[in-house]
Amino acid sequence: IVGKATDDVEVDRVVVKYGKTYSRLPLPRGQEVSFMIQVPAASATVIAVDAVGQRVERVAKP
Secondary structure (H helix, E strand, C coil): CEEEEEEEEEEEEEEEEECCEEEECCCCCEEEEEEECCCCCCCEEEEEEECCCCEEEEEECC
């Protein structure tokens, strides 16, 4: 999975969920955060959370 999370203030964290596993990505905080991760599943959900706790989820499929 390759992607970018953006926010007008700050992206606080990016988490990937596959199956029952949640994996927080070790990324710096910032307005624009790029990431790449491999998961052992056919699809995964990418969750981005901003500085005030608002979150967005997107399902990523191959």
